[in-house]
Amino acid sequence: MPQPMPQPETSQLENLLKGLLATPTARLPYQDNVLLRSYLLQRPAGNVIIYNSPGIGSAHQAIEELGGAVRLLINHAHEAMYGAPGLDVPVYVHSRDRAEVAAAMEVAGVFEDRQMIDGDLEVIPTPGHTAGTASYLWDSGDGRFLFTGDFLWIEHGEWKAVVLDPSLRQAYLDSLALVRELDFDVLVPWGTTDDGPPFALVGTRAEIRSRVDAVINRVRAGGTR
Numbered sequence: 491m492p493q494p495m496p497q498p499e500t501s502q503l504e505n506l507l508k509g510l511l512a513t514p515t516a517r518l519p520y521q522d523n524v525l526l527r528s529y530l531l532q533r534p535a536g537n538v539i540i541y542n543s544p545g546i547g548s549a550h551q552a553i554e555e556l557g558g559a560v561r562l563l564i565n566h567a568h569e570a571m572y573g574a575p576g577l578d579v580p581v582y583v584h585s586r587d588r589a590e591v592a593a594a595m596e597v598a599g600v601f602e603d604r605q606m607i608d609g610d611l612e613v614i615p616t617p618g619h620t621a622g623t624a625s626y627l628w629d630s631g632d633g634r635f636l637f638t639g640d641f642l643w644i645e646h647g648e649w650k651a652v653v654l655d656p657s658l659r660q661a662y663l664d665s666l667a668l669v670r671e672l673d674f675d676v677l678v679p680w681g682t683t684d685d686g687p688p689f690a691l692v693g694t695r696a697e698i699r700s701r702v703d704a705v706i707n708r709v710r711a712g713g714t715r
Contacts, residue, residue, distance in 0.1 A: 502552035503530060507676065509630040511556075512688060513545025516572075524681045527688055528575075529637070531628055535608035536560030539579060540626055540637045541680045542569035542595075547576020561598075561607075565639025565680060566623040570594035584615055587622025616641050616669065618662025619652050627674060636674040641665065642705065643679035645715070647686050649701045653714040662709055670702040 503511040511530040518524040528543045530553060537559045539546060546553070546562075553559060554577070562575055564583035567590035575581070580598035583591045588600050601613045601624055612627040619641040626637040640652045641662075653662055677690040692698055708715060 502549040503556075506689065507635075508632045509533075510635060510676075510678070513543060513549045516544040518681055519571075523683050523685075525684050525688070526681045529678060530556065530559065531611070531630070531635075532556065533608070533610065533628075533630075535610070538563060538607075538611065538628075539575075539577075540678075541565055541639065542572055542575055542581075543680075544572055544576075550577045553577060563613075563624075563626055563637075564591055565625065565637065566620045566641070567591050568620070568640065569680070584622035584624040586617070587620055614668070614672075616665035618658050618665045619654065621655075621658065621661075623665075625669070627672060633675040634673060635676045635678055636669070636672060637678045637680075638669070639680045642669060642677065642702075644677070644682040644686065644690055646683050649677070649690070649705055650715045651705050651709050651713075653709060659709065663706060666702055666706045666709065670699050670706070672698070674698070 506512050509532045513528040515525040515527055518526055526543045528539055528541045528546050531538045537557055539559045539562045542564055559579045562579045562581045567587035570591045574595035581595055582599045583597060585600040585602055588597055591597055605613050610629050614625045614627055616623050616625045623641045628635045643650055675692055682688050
């Protein structure tokens with residue numbers, strides 16, 4: 491299980507867990523108590539950034555000093571509202587969200603199906619929040635980190651969904667059922683409410699299933715969260 495890292499007094503990037511650094515936060519424009527971050531994954535095959543946010547531009551010098559990044563992985567199209575990242579990095583997104591992202595920034599490549607990147611980072615399509623939402627599962631060697639964007643986020647300590655399109659409800663349920671069976675140690679969404687940490691350490695597989703089951707039950711009953 492990864493352990494939290496000591497925090498420097500001042501830094502453009504926060505060392506959250508071994509190998510995982512976070513950019514400065516930005517507040518969600520339409521929900522002021524939600525903080526957004528991008529994350530730098532330090533990897534032998536090349537650093538990767540997950541999620542687009544204003545923090546990339548704020549921390550661009552610190553990112554470049556750590557060797558830059560070989561990819562920016564977009565979870566879903568709403569991240570495009572912040573425009574092109576303030577860093578020269580190729581952008582990748584699922585094909586179903588490509589058009590919206592490409593209207594705001596250049597897209598270097600798309601994903602279609604579940605696939606591996608360099609043997610340690612898995613692309614897992616999880617449609618539901620948007621048609622092209624994709625989660626990312628990273629095995630750092632010290633822990634397994636699941637990046638779910640807004641598909642599965644943390645609101646006041648509770649895992650929640652964000653159902654926007656009723657026509658995608660069944661896809662959402664199918665994706666939640668898939669995530670329920672994944673093996674991971676840390677849940678890292680795009681945004682969390684500002685009353686808690688930016689991630690959730692997971693104790694057991696049973697905890698994952700219990701927390702995701704609660705989300706499934708609410709979504710199946712017609713709820714939006």
